[in-house]
Amino acid sequence: MDQVGGTNTEATPSVPSEAEVAARVESLIGQMSLEEKIGQLAQIGGASFVPGPKPEDVIRKGGAGSVLWVNDTQKFNALQKIAVEESPSKIPLLFALDVIHGYRTIFPVPLAMASSWDPSVAERAQAVAAREARAAGLHWTFGPMLDIARDARWGRIVEGSGEDPFLGAAMAAAQVRGFQGPYLGAPEHVVACAKHFAGYGAADGGRDYDPVYLPEGRLRNVYFPPFEAAVKAGVGTFMSAYMDLNDVPASGNRFLLHDILRTEWGFKGFVVSDAFAVANLVIQGFARDGRDAAFRALSAGLDMDMASNTYLEHLAGLVEDGTLQMADIDAAVRPILAIKIRMGLFEQPYTDEAKLAEVLALPEHRKEARLAAQRSMVLLRNEGRLLPLAKSLKHMAVIGPLADSKEATEGSWMVFGHTPAAVTILEGIRAKLPDARVEYAPGPEIRRDIASWFESVMPSEVRKSPQTAEQAEAAFQTAVITAQSAELVVMVLGENADMAGEAASRASLDLPGRQEELLKAIVALGKPVVLVLLNGRPLSINWAAENVPAILEAWEPGTEGGHAVADILFGDVNPGGKLPVAFPRKGSHAPLYYARNLTHSPEGSPMYNPRYWDGLPMPLYPFGFGLSYTTFSIANLKVSTPQVKVGSSVAVTADVTNTGSVLGDEVVQLYIHQKAGSDSRPMRELKGFERLTLQPGERKTVNFQLGPAELGYWSTNAGKWVQDAEAFDIWVGADSLATLHTDLAVIR
Numbered sequence: 001m002d003q004v005g006g007t008n009t010e011a012t013p014s015v016p017s018e019a020e021v022a023a024r025v026e027s028l029i030g031q032m033s034l035e036e037k038i039g040q041l042a043q044i045g046g047a048s049f050v051p052g053p054k055p056e057d058v059i060r061k062g063g064a065g066s067v068l069w070v071n072d073t074q075k076f077n078a079l080q081k082i083a084v085e086e087s088p089s090k091i092p093l094l095f096a097l098d099v100i101h102g103y104r105t106i107f108p109v110p111l112a113m114a115s116s117w118d119p120s121v122a123e124r125a126q127a128v129a130a131r132e133a134r135a136a137g138l139h140w141t142f143g144p145m146l147d148i149a150r151d152a153r154w155g156r157i158v159e160g161s162g163e164d165p166f167l168g169a170a171m172a173a174a175q176v177r178g179f180q181g182p183y184l185g186a187p188e189h190v191v192a193c194a195k196h197f198a199g200y201g202a203a204d205g206g207r208d209y210d211p212v213y214l215p216e217g218r219l220r221n222v223y224f225p226p227f228e229a230a231v232k233a234g235v236g237t238f239m240s241a242y243m244d245l246n247d248v249p250a251s252g253n254r255f256l257l258h259d260i261l262r263t264e265w266g267f268k269g270f271v272v273s274d275a276f277a278v279a280n281l282v283i284q285g286f287a288r289d290g291r292d293a294a295f296r297a298l299s300a301g302l303d304m305d306m307a308s309n310t311y312l313e314h315l316a317g318l319v320e321d322g323t324l325q326m327a328d329i330d331a332a333v334r335p336i337l338a339i340k341i342r343m344g345l346f347e348q349p350y351t352d353e354a355k356l357a358e359v360l361a362l363p364e365h366r367k368e369a370r371l372a373a374q375r376s377m378v379l380l381r382n383e384g385r386l387l388p389l390a391k392s393l394k395h396m397a398v399i400g401p402l403a404d405s406k407e408a409t410e411g412s413w414m415v416f417g418h419t420p421a422a423v424t425i426l427e428g429i430r431a432k433l434p435d436a437r438v439e440y441a442p443g444p445e446i447r448r449d450i451a452s453w454f455e456s457v458m459p460s461e462v463r464k465s466p467q468t469a470e471q472a473e474a475a476f477q478t479a480v481i482t483a484q485s486a487e488l489v490v491m492v493l494g495e496n497a498d499m500a501g502e503a504a505s506r507a508s509l510d511l512p513g514r515q516e517e518l519l520k521a522i523v524a525l526g527k528p529v530v531l532v533l534l535n536g537r538p539l540s541i542n543w544a545a546e547n548v549p550a551i552l553e554a555w556e557p558g559t560e561g562g563h564a565v566a567d568i569l570f571g572d573v574n575p576g577g578k579l580p581v582a583f584p585r586k587g588s589h590a591p592l593y594y595a596r597n598l599t600h601s602p603e604g605s606p607m608y609n610p611r612y613w614d615g616l617p618m619p620l621y622p623f624g625f626g627l628s629y630t631t632f633s634i635a636n637l638k639v640s641t642p643q644v645k646v647g648s649s650v651a652v653t654a655d656v657t658n659t660g661s662v663l664g665d666e667v668v669q670l671y672i673h674q675k676a677g678s679d680s681r682p683m684r685e686l687k688g689f690e691r692l693t694l695q696p697g698e699r700k701t702v703n704f705q706l707g708p709a710e711l712g713y714w715s716t717n718a719g720k721w722v723q724d725a726e727a728f729d730i731w732v733g734a735d736s737l738a739t740l741h742t743d744l745a746v747i748r
């Protein structure tokens with residue numbers, strides 16, 4: 001059996017060799033009945049909302065290979081004991097949960113981590129998440145989410161790395177390394193799961209779960225690269241997406257799960273469905289019934305059925321009547337057993353319950369979370385250098401429904417409970433200025449018009465007793481009065497945690513509720529106002545972008561979010577994040593992304609066609625954008641050779657200088673444009689980036705390589721990967737509108 005996960009190819013006492021794993025797998029398979037094998041292909045839900053027999057009874061019969069939606073160390077050990085002592089084959093269970101941006105110490109949401117443009121931030125965050133999750137008894141996380149998202153209405157944009165395949169691929173590999181460590185089975189790490197394969201982020205209309213239509217070129221050039229990067233980084237598992245991709249459900253899609261994933265990319269791990277997705281094949285109008293669904297999913301290359309029990313119910317019958325062969329079942333079981341062996345579960349199936357508290361209390365975890373939050377924030381506006389604020393401020397008002405919300409600070413995906421440990425923005429500011437008068441008023445509450453299904457699993461604070469219109473009005477007035485007497489106002493606005501994420505798409509990208517009205521009323525007081533945004537997607541903040549002097553995009557920054565915001569507001573940290581996704585001016589402009597093909601002259605030229613007559617289509621803030629408390633110049637753009645042969649590489653260099661007066665970070669970005677070719681190519685594509693820290697006056701040279709991987713693409717016309725001998729534009733700069741330009745010719 002081939003190696004899965006990481007680079008270990010040699011046997012060490014704790015790391016079994018490939019041959020050893022393969023031999024152990026075959027010996028187990030040789031002893032297992034058909035029923036036991038099918039049990040390994042079933043992942044059962046341990047939460048109260050899942051109907052069906054008690055997990056204990058299913059496990060005792062050998063009917064489960066994995067359990068999800070349990071988060072209790074004692075329960076893990078109790079279930080494991082049943083598996084390894086009472087079940088027929090005594091194979092340990094793999095415990096899985098969505099640890100998306102932290103287990104107890106919550107890190108910024110993935111979209112925020114991508115804003116750091118620093119893959120090491122994501123790698124270290126997921127390593128901490130893995131350590132805590134593993135200490136709790138989990139072996140496997142359903143992350144990273146690698147769906148490219150170019151439509152800000154889609155709620156799950158918060159879980160990914162934004163709109164760009166190049167940035168997405170870098171963040172994908174980093175997260176896999178963080179979760180899994182140097183090899184699959186490394187101590188204090190978990191198995192990662194690349195999800196949702198593939199195309200889920202391109203849902204029609206941004207509506208979660210709606211069908212996706214993506215031509216092969218778009219899949220290969222844009223939606224696949226983060227997934228392929230995860231395979232190259234050794235990811236142990238994949239999760240199939242829910243929706244139809246070009247009229248074939250992703251969970252029954254042999255092109256995706258077999259042709260691309262196994263044959264082209266050589267993936268050797270296993271594929272789990274998304275929750276209930278095997279049973280859904282019937283609802284999707286694809287499979288005739290449960291039996292047909294089991295047959296078509298397994299035949300497509302889907303190894304483990306998450307929570308739908310369809311495999312448990314139907315696979316045996318399919319083998320017995322010869323529709324499936326035992327070899328088909330064995331092929332699905334093998335990689336599951338291999339991962340259990342590599343994770344050391346046969347040797348150590350249990351978790352030390354006494355150790356968890358110690359691991360969760362490790363102070364370095366919170367330190368990492370604060371650093372990650374600091375590096376993830378994006379300064380969107382800073383007129384008149386209002387920021388950083390003076391620590392000599394005596395009287396501030398902190399206003400807004402999210403200013404003291406632990407839920408909004410931690411963000412989406414806290415299915416198993418928010419932690420009381422999160423530091424809100426109000427708390428962070430008060431901790432930073434212990435002697436100042438810092439007054440707080442939330443203003444009217446915000447909440448979803450239509451509650452999420454998840455509300456039944458994780459009720460949010462605000463829905464418990466909704467404000468009446470009168471209470472909201474009183475809260476509005478109190479907020480204005482509170483701001484009136486302060487020297488300066490920090491407004492914390494955006495979205496609640498349940499407004500982005502799964503089943504949390506929106507038609508509008510406006511600030512929900514009365515937030516913009518409150519912002520206008522407070523700006524009208526004539527005081528300096530700083531807007532801090534807590535949100536899981538780009539928002540259309542057109543009015544604020546013109547009228548509020550300072551805007552900090554803090555995203556959903558996690559446990560240490562409040563401290564990190566205060567660090568930035570008061571200048572202890574200079575913000576250096578950049579947007580991993582464009583901010584549209586309106587929800588109806590979505591999908592919106594920089595790497596699009598042109599038909600007419602580009603923006604700025606006299607022949608420019610504005611596309612809409614009732615509003616500018618350009619983003620409010622472009623991809624890659626973010627300000628700093630210092631200034632930078634980027635100059636001296638050079639290519640090592642003006643002509644490069646197909647298949648060879650060229651170096652692109654530029655000098656970056658901190659021209660301001662404080663230490664700061666710049667993310668230098670390289671974009672290319674191929675001027676002609678087998679297909680039309682996007683007007684710009686990111687092909688390199690580097691985040692640098694520079695002292696005032698300091699200069700560094702950045703060095704990027706452009707080779708066949710960067711200059712080639714999958715051509716629709718040619719039906720294959722090509723590298724054309726054509727002319728290219730090259731830009732290097734501080735965002736996707738970079739103007740520093742040079743030419744490059746690719747020749748035969």
Ligand code: BGC
Pocket residue numbers: 098142195274275502
């Ligand atoms: C989501 C997945 C998640 C799974 C298990 C599904 O609803 O789409 O992303 O991993 O549930 O919780």
